[in-house]
Amino acid sequence: MTTYSISPLAYLKVILHAAKYPSSTCVGLLVGTLANNVVTVADAIPLLHHWTELSPMMEAGLQLAEAYTKTQGLVFVGLYVGNELLEDTSIPRAMAKVADALRKEFPQTLVLVLDNQKLATTEPALIPYLASAPTAWKATTLPSKNITLSDPSIAAKALDTVRTGRYAALGDFDEHLEDVTVDWLKNAKVVL
Secondary structure (H helix, E strand, O other): OOEEEEOHHHHHHHHHHHHHOOOOOEEEEEEEEEEOOEEEEEEEEEEEOOOOOOOHHHHHHHHHHHHHHHHOOOEEEEEEEEOOOOOOOOOOHHHHHHHHHHHHHOOOOEEEEEOHHHOOOOOOOEEEEEEEEOOEEEEOOOOOOOEEEOOOOHHHHHHHHHHOOHHHHOOOHHHHHHOOOOOOOOOOOOOO
16 A cells, blocks of 8 residues: 655645635645655645646646656655635646646655645644546545654644745745746745
8 A cells, every 4th residue: 555755845835835825726746756655745846826727837837847856856746736715625627637647647646635724723734635536536634544744743833934924935836937036846945
């Protein structure tokens, strides 16, 4: 059975992306490695908050992110979505199509959906989805026996980071399209 470990940096970037754009749907990529049936989600690449449907911007962002991950020795292991509506914990149809495409290349693809109602708590604010059929995804819990945070205290640390306003340092591909100096691939200014 495949297990998943989500790094503190990946968790933090997902939360910061949602905090920076609280009234928008935020989409990004999960990158990492697979070894001995363990998927390590090492990092997250914030992709979009404007053009979250299938669009030329998404396609360009995916291609640039793929080239970058190859230089880092990483692969796409999934994607994340922060829905704009408070109670929406579903995978939007367009993002399900992206996840299905990722799964063709990486069968263990993981989708993380933000639980917006938990963003202001110290509980993990992510709902993991795993493939349950060729084009279906099933929600599970975090933590669970096969999906964990490598540092369980990261939820509280991320909340503190949001409260201090440090989400402003995070950039996504949409921002990069407006200002090419925005470091959306590495986000080196985002630190634990």
